[in-house]
Amino acid sequence: MQLKGLAMIIALISGVMIGILLGALPGFGASQSLALLFPLTFTMPADVAILFFLAVYSAAEYGGSIPAILIRTPGTPAQAVTVIDGHAMSANGYPKRALRTSLFSGVFGGVLSTLIFLVVGTTLARIALNFGPGEMFALGIFGLSIIGSFFGKDVARGFLATGIGLLLATIGSSGFGGMRFTFGQDYLMEGIPIVVVIIAFLAGPEALRLLVDHKNTVEDITSTSDAKEKRANDRFSLTDARNLLPTWVRSGLLGTFIGAIPGAGAAVASLIAYSQERRWCKNGDNFGKGAIEGIAAPETANNAVVAGTLVPTLTLGIPGSGAAAILLSVLISKGVAPGPLLFSNQPVLIATIFFGMIFINFWLLITGLIFTRGFAFVAYLPQRILGPFVILMVMIGTYSYANYAAHVVMVLVMAFVAYWFAKVEIPAVPVVLAFVMGPIIEENMARAMTIHSGNMIEVLTRPIALIILALALATFIYSVRSNIRDSTTPQIYDG
Amino acid sequence: MLRHITIAKHAALSTTSAVILLGTGLLYWNSFTMMPSILTGYPGDAFFPRIVLCAILLFATILLVGSLRAQFNPPPEPSALPEENEQRFPIDLLELATILVLSLGYMALIRPLGFEIVTAVFLFILLERRLRMPTGRRIIISASISIIAMMLIYVLFILGLRVSLPLLVFPSYVSF
Numbered sequence: 044m045q046l047k048g049l050a051m052i053i054a055l056i057s058g059v060m061i062g063i064l065l066g067a068l069p070g071f072g073a074s075q076s077l078a079l080l081f082p083l084t085f086t087m088p089a090d091v092a093i094l095f096f097l098a099v100y101s102a103a104e105y106g107g108s109i110p111a112i113l114i115r116t117p118g119t120p121a122q123a124v125t126v127i128d129g130h131a132m133s134a135n136g137y138p139k140r141a142l143r144t145s146l147f148s149g150v151f152g153g154v155l156s157t158l159i160f161l162v163v164g165t166t167l168a169r170i171a172l173n174f175g176p177g178e179m180f181a182l183g184i185f186g187l188s189i190i191g192s193f194f195g196k197d198v199a200r201g202f203l204a205t206g207i208g209l210l211l212a213t214i215g216s217s218g219f220g221g222m223r224f225t226f227g228q229d230y231l232m233e234g235i236p237i238v239v240v241i242i243a244f245l246a247g248p249e250a251l252r253l254l255v256d257h258k259n260t261v262e263d264i265t266s267t268s269d270a271k272e273k274r275a276n277d278r279f280s281l282t283d284a285r286n287l288l289p290t291w292v293r294s295g296l297l298g299t300f301i302g303a304i305p306g307a308g309a310a311v312a313s314l315i316a317y318s319q320e321r322r323w324c325k326n327g328d329n330f331g332k333g334a335i336e337g338i339a340a341p342e343t344a345n346n347a348v349v350a351g352t353l354v355p356t357l358t359l360g361i362p363g364s365g366a367a368a369i370l371l372s373v374l375i376s377k378g379v380a381p382g383p384l385l386f387s388n389q390p391v392l393i394a395t396i397f398f399g400m401i402f403i404n405f406w407l408l409i410t411g412l413i414f415t416r417g418f419a420f421v422a423y424l425p426q427r428i429l430g431p432f433v434i435l436m437v438m439i440g441t442y443s444y445a446n447y448a449a450h451v452v453m454v455l456v457m458a459f460v461a462y463w464f465a466k467v468e469i470p471a472v473p474v475v476l477a478f479v480m481g482p483i484i485e486e487n488m489a490r491a492m493t494i495h496s497g498n499m500i501e502v503l504t505r506p507i508a509l510i511i512l513a514l515a516l517a518t519f520i521y522s523v524r525s526n527i528r529d530s531t532t533p534q535i536y537d538g
Numbered sequence: 539m540l541r542h543i544t545i546a547k548h549a550a551l552s553t554t555s556a557v558i559l560l561g562t563g564l565l566y567w568n569s570f571t572m573m574p575s576i577l578t579g580y581p582g583d584a585f586f587p588r589i590v591l592c593a594i595l596l597f598a599t600i601l602l603v604g605s606l607r608a609q610f611n612p613p614p615e616p617s618a619l620p621e622e623n624e625q626r627f628p629i630d631l632l633e634l635a636t637i638l639v640l641s642l643g644y645m646a647l648i649r650p651l652g653f654e655i656v657t658a659v660f661l662f663i664l665l666e667r668r669l670r671m672p673t674g675r676r677i678i679i680s681a682s683i684s685i686i687a688m689m690l691i692y693v694l695f696i697l698g699l700r701v702s703l704p705l706l707v708f709p710s711y712v713s714f
Contacts, residue, residue, distance in 0.1 A: 201601040203558070206594035210565070213587045221573030221583040224565065255633045258668065427588060431664035432687065434637065435657065439691060443701040448645050455641050459634070466627050467551045485586045498581040 055399065057097025059406045063414075065099070066106025066118045068440060072163055077102040087143060089377035090392065094399040096373055100366050101271045101349045101403050104309060105411065108145040109418050113138060116246035121309035121345035122238060123245060123316045123475045127194075128330060128337025135285050135333050136277065139415055143279035145342045146411035148291060152343035153404040155295035156302065156350035161397045164386065172303050176490035181411055182304070183484035189318040190477055192522030195470040204470050206479025209484075211235055211534040218486065222299035230351055230449035238444045239453050240478045244471040246400055246437050247458020252465070253430030256409050265479045283335060290320055298344030302351020309345040310479045316344035318518075357381050357393075360363055393528035547625055548609040555602035558594065566591045577637040640664070653696075653704025657688040 061333060065076035076099055084092040107118025112129035122129075125145065132141040186340070187205055195201030214224045215234025224232040294316040301312040320340035321327045330337045356367045357374075360381040369524065386393055441454045461471050491502040503512060566588065575582040640660060648656045661684035669676045692708055695701040704712070 078693070139661070197605070199597045203601060204599040206590055206597060209590045210594065211585065213590065217573065217583040219573070219580060221585060223583055223587060224568065225571055226568075233685060251634070251637065254628050254637055254664070258630070258633055260701060339635050429669045431661050431668070434641065434664075435661060435687075435691075437703075439695060440639060442645075442703070443695060446702050452642070459638065462634075463554070466545075466629070467547065467554050469554070481704075488586065489580055489702065491578050492581060493579040495579065497581065 048409065050088075051091050051094065051399075054087065054095040055098045055403055056406055058095045058100040059403060059410055062099035062102025063407075063410060065105035066103030067109045068118060076100075077366050081369060081373070084373055084376075088262060089379055090375075090399075091393045092377060093370070093371050093379075093392075093396060095401070096350065096370050096405045097353075097396070097400060100370070101149075101346060101400070102262075102407055102410075104345050104349060105146065105149040105342070105407060107285040108149070108338075109142065111223070112141045112145060112248075113418065114429065115249040115274075116433065116436070117241060118135060119219055119309070119345075120241055120475065120479050121313045121348075123310065123472050124313040124341040125338060125345075126191060127472065128315075128332070128334050129332065132333035132338065137333070138418075139277045140279050140283075140335075141333075142339055142415045142418055143412070144283070144287075144338045146408065147284065147295075147416065148339040148402045149346035150408045151291045151364075152295045152298055152345070152347035153349060153407070154320075154401060155343075156347035156406070157400040159296075159299045159352040160353055164358060165366075174509060175505075176487040176494065177505050177508045179304070179487040180484055180491055181503070181508040182311070183480050183487065183519070185511050186314060186480045187442065187477060187484070188482070188522075189314060189471045190517040192518050193318050193321065194473045194476075196468045197528045198522050200469050201473055204464070205472035205477040206301075208240075208474035209274070209481045211240060211474070211479045213485070218440060218489070230447070230453070235453065236450065237479065239441060239450050240457070241475055242437055242441050243454040244459035244461045244474050246433065246440075247454055247459040248465050248471060250430060250434040250437050251458060251462040253426050256463075257426040257430065267507070283289040287335065287339045290324060290336045291343050293323065294320060294340040294343035295347045296336070296422030298347025299351040301344070302348035303354040307349040308479070310476060311483075312344040312348045312351075313341035314476055316340040327454070330498075340516070353396070357385050357396075389440040438447075542628055542630055544626045544628050546609075547627060548605045548628075551605040552602055552609065555598045557606060558598040559602065562591050562595050564597065566595075649704045653692070653703040654688060654706050654708060657691065658684045660684075661687055 060074065061080070077096060080096075080099060086166065087095065103119065104121060107122040108117065108125050108129060111117040111122035112133050113131040115126050117123050117126055117151045129141050129145065131137075132144075137178065163218055164350045187209075191202035192198060195204060195405040210224075212234075215222065216232065218225055222232065297316045297319065298309075298312040300452070301315060302309070317330075317337065317340050320336050321330045324336045326334050326336055345381055353370075358381070360371065379385075379389070437454060437458070438451050441451045442448070444450060461474075463473060492499060495501045502508065566644070569584040569587055569591070572583040572587075640663060644656055644660050651653060658681075662680050666680040668675060669680060673678070696703055696708070696710060
């Protein structure tokens with residue numbers, strides 16, 4: 044199996060373009076995109092099929108940032124964090140700069156994680172194996188501490204929204220045969236799909252804001268010289284790249300490592316990278332107002348997750364995410380047996396994947412650069428005109444998930460609730476992120492307690508879990524103290 | 539006229555917190571109907587939801603107390619942040635109700651009338667009220683944009699992504 048041949052090149056190029064398009068559509072995340080394209084791989088050779096999938100996966104993680112930046116509607120859960128600074132920068136008149144920051148960050152993250160994957164793939168897998176249910180539970184609690192602490196006008200609002208997200212995640216089957224909070228309604232038996240929550244809490248209130256609050260808004264006509272100056276500054280420069288290098292490296296490493304942990308995923312990676320970058324970088328106070336690092340950190344991390352996810356998938360046969368599970372299905376259907384000896388038994392396949400990922404990121408860069416100008420056009424449309432299209436995409440995107448009208452009604456109801464929440468400054472991003480984290484936390488907690496016969500102390504005092512929980516507690520205490528000490532220093536409010 | 543109302547921020551937050559507290563109480567009561575533990579070590583279906591509900595109770599109470607204090611004990615000096623001094627926010631009830639009715643109507647009518655008609659009409663109604671131009675031109679441009687947008691969605695979602703939307707006239711797939 045070698046990286047050559049017209050079929051391989053066409054598969055990679057088309058995979059990238061399809062991935063960007065699908066990732067940008069609300070209702071189509073990476074997993075749904077790959078599931079949709081699975082039948083196409085039946086006639087492809089194994090190496091072509093794998094690289095086609097990786098192309099779609101990588102491109103979808105970037106594609107989701109386009110609507111996140113332009114219309115505050117993340118294409119995938121991982122972009123719920125990108126929305127904050129990405130949309131702010133676009134709303135400030137620099138949509139192209141925001142889109143290109145996302146593009147370059149994603150490409151850097153993809154390339155860095157590919158290199159790490161090749162060099163330390165098996166070592167990383169062995170480290171990731173130490174993350175049992177207790178450690179995953181602790182990681183989830185750490186994630187919650189970040190979500191509640193850094194998002195929202197104050198800590199109480201942030202944690203309230205986090206609690207609401209966790210509560211929504213408990214609706215439906217408990218996984219142990221019981222039903223929770225369904226009140227006899229059939230459409231709640233399978234729980235609320237993540238797509239419904241993302242669209243309802245992020246895209247829905249944005250659609251209502253555009254339709255209701257901006258119904259009569261007429262944008263100021265800027266003078267020609269002002270418009271020219273703004274267009275001249277609306278670009279991603281070499282200086283930006285130089286300044287972002289530390290952010291890219293930190294977030295890329297985080298994303299790769301978190302991607303290697305089964306079950307963590309791109310949303311967790313984006314969130315942790317964002318919060319850590321806010322702590323480390325000099326521009327931390329401007330996070331939430333369109334800081335370039337606020338876009339670069341999550342986008343680098345969520346693209347780094349792609350190669351990171353390959354680590355447990357290829358070396359241990361453990362899919363790190365829904366998308367990785369589909370990739371694993373493709374591998375098995377083509378007769379490739381994942382496992383610790385894959386690197387030594389199938390060096391040509393590993394080399395093919397390595398060079399293929401580099402090419403994918405290169406082509407992603409080219410495609411993104413060509414189409415950025417076209418994508419940015421959306422940001423220049425009057426807000427009152429954009430509103431009808433956004434609400435229509437909200438409904439069709441939701442309906443296209445499972446062809447179930449009840450989901451659309453759920454989205455509409457929750458969107459109105461989220462719109463009201465925005466008015467009383469209860470943030471929406473924590474609801475979405477906590478909804479994603481909730482099952483990770485509860486399942487691992489239940490698993491850990493079952494393994495240790497209900498002795499949670501034994502679970503929580505394992506070394507890795509203890510360190511992570513200490514970090515979570517420190518984060519919580521730090522945020523409460525900051526909140527009390529200086530209430531004029533705003534948290535990141537995404538409203 | 540109730541079309542536009544302005545609501546005091548602190549009162550809105552108090553009410554929201556109170557409603558959340560009430561809902562939390564009801565859900566906590568409902569948690570007693572959940573399945574008990576079936577595995578050694580597993581704490582039961584209600585364990586995690588109750589922890590979450592307690593956390594919501596705590597933070598909603600903090601918000602309620604804080605907003606009531608702010609309502610009845612406003613700060614003597616203006617805040618450094620301008621947005622802190624904006625004590626009320628406007629809501630266009632009529633427009634919200636219109637959007638809700640149109641959206642629910644869209645979902646209710648998409649099957650009997652088909653995607654083509656319902657989508658074009660939905661977009662037309664929303665766009666026509668938002669374009670700033672003479673009536674005749676506004677109607678023509680709204681109608682044109684609505685029809686073009688509907689066809690683009692048809693090509694992208696139905697033909698391209700094989701999303702199953704109820705169609706009246708257009709074919710659900712095209713083969714060459």
